[in-house]
Amino acid sequence: MKNDETSSTLREARQDFVSQWGAIGNAWGINRTMAQIHALLITSPEPLTTDEIMAELRISRGNANTNLRDLVGWGLIRSVLRPGERKEYFVAEKDVWKMFCIIARERKRREITPAMEILQRCRDKTRGLKSREAKDFSDQIDALQEFLRLAERILETAASSEQSKIMKLAAKLFAG
Amino acid sequence: MKNDETSSTLREARQDFVSQWGAIGNAWGINRTMAQIHALLITSPEPLTTDEIMAELRISRGNANTNLRDLVGWGLIRSVLRPGERKEYFVAEKDVWKMFCIIARERKRREITPAMEILQRCRDKTRGLKSREAKDFSDQIDALQEFLRLAERILETAASSEQSKIMKLAAKLFAG
DNA sequence: TCATATTTTCAATAAATACTGAAAATACAA
DNA sequence: TTGTATTTTCAGTATTTATTGAAAATATGA
Numbered sequence A, B: 001m002k003n004d005e006t007s008s009t010l011r012e013a014r015q016d017f018v019s020q021w022g023a024i025g026n027a028w029g030i031n032r033t034m035a036q037i038h039a040l041l042i043t044s045p046e047p048l049t050t051d052e053i054m055a056e057l058r059i060s061r062g063n064a065n066t067n068l069r070d071l072v073g074w075g076l077i078r079s080v081l082r083p084g085e086r087k088e089y090f091v092a093e094k095d096v097w098k099m100f101c102i103i104a105r106e107r108k109r110r111e112i113t114p115a116m117e118i119l120q121r122c123r124d125k126t127r128g129l130k131s132r133e134a135k136d137f138s139d140q141i142d143a144l145q146e147f148l149r150l151a152e153r154i155l156e157t158a159a160s161s162e163q164s165k166i167m168k169l170a171a172k173l174f175a176g
Numbered sequence C: 001t002c003a004t005a006t007t008t009t010c011a012a013t014a015a016a017t018a019c020t021g022a023a024a025a026t027a028c029a030a
Numbered sequence D: 001t002t003g004t005a006t007t008t009t010c011a012g013t014a015t016t017t018a019t020t021g022a023a024a025a026t027a028t029g030a
Helices: A003-027 A032-042 A050-057 A061-074 A096-126 A132-159 A163-175 B003-027 B032-042 B050-057 B061-074 B096-126 B132-159 B163-175
Strands: A077-081 A088-092 B077-081 B088-092
Touching: A003 A032, A003 B096, A003 B132, A032 A050, A032 A061, A032 A077, A032 A088, A050 A061, A050 A088, A061 A077, A061 A088, A061 A096, A096 A132, A096 B003, A096 B132, A132 B003, A132 B096, A132 B163, A163 B132, B003 B032, B032 B050, B032 B061, B032 B077, B032 B088, B050 B061, B050 B088, B061 B077, B061 B088, B061 B096, B096 B132
Parallel strands: none
Antiparallel strands: A077 A088, B077 B088
16 A cells, blocks of 8 residues: 555544544533544644634634534643744644543533532431431432532542553453 | 421422433533433432423423433433333432443443544554654654553543442542 | 324524634733 | 734524414223
8 A cells, every 4th residue: 555545544434434423422411623622732753833723624714613622621632832833733642541531520510510519419408307308318318418519539549540550440340 | 397398308409400400411512402311310219201301391291202312322221111001110320430431331331442543543644754743743642542442441441440448449549 | 094192304593602803901021 | 023823703594493372182980
């Protein structure tokens, strides 16, 4: 296979990955464009500028800017400056385990914690009530809370350990 | 506190839970109405009919029907028939651990598996290529695949074990 | 069978979300 | 300063997703 064939095959595979990853992100509740930009950056050998991303994905400047900022907000990408150039370049964290840790922490902060707070408020309201129904209700809320608390701790622990420790744990888990 | 005060406090707490749970579901990428119906059913002492759900949430018959069917599709609720009545009643699985198992299995099937297939296809396309760039690309895809495979196995294992086993595991995890 | 209760479907509509493009704001070099 | 490169904002628009409500389909008892 010639060099240009190789690189066009690679380009195609990458484009495919980017567009498909967008579709997956969509199924996972993540904005399609954001997922595509992320896919582009984790498979890019070089940092990319906003204009390059706009061109590659055929999206507007506003759209690119918004989603790049969101990704920076998640901590999944960061901007780098090249000496002598004014443009911002973006690079993604490529280590899959680190990506997971970042996402786990953020989701915990954005999703689990608020849910726990709501449960706590419902719990407080019915704490004093003595009827059977009230008791069943607060037991159910309790159970949800306890489950979320466990999930929270597991995520927290996983996200702050070395990948190698998790792998060992997984080994144990599958051993029975 | 009088009986009617007790029950109105309970009613309020429950309404609060249902509407807040809808908002949370929304943040987690789940249809608000579906989350609300689910919240209603897991805190209901009795099975409910479509009409009761419509009235409680002030939604249309079509909307109620669609979301009830979706919940049945997930396996999170099921319909029960009362002898001598034509109406369908719905009950939710209330055990939080069982709920988790159901959701884990479904998400694996609906989200992780398709993502893995896409990665596999991208991998296949670039397998033969020898350039540095191509190698980096397929290494990255590999890493993603490996991670998803691990996630898949962990979910699978967790979802098919007893809750008590997971609790023991969690204990170990936090012990260091 | 017919009359009635109940569920399902689906075209129309509403609501939420994502995207564009150009103007405004900002940053920087001369 | 002033001019230029770059980023941000945001009103307007497009697209997607959710919801309604009524008609059609289905199920049931007499």
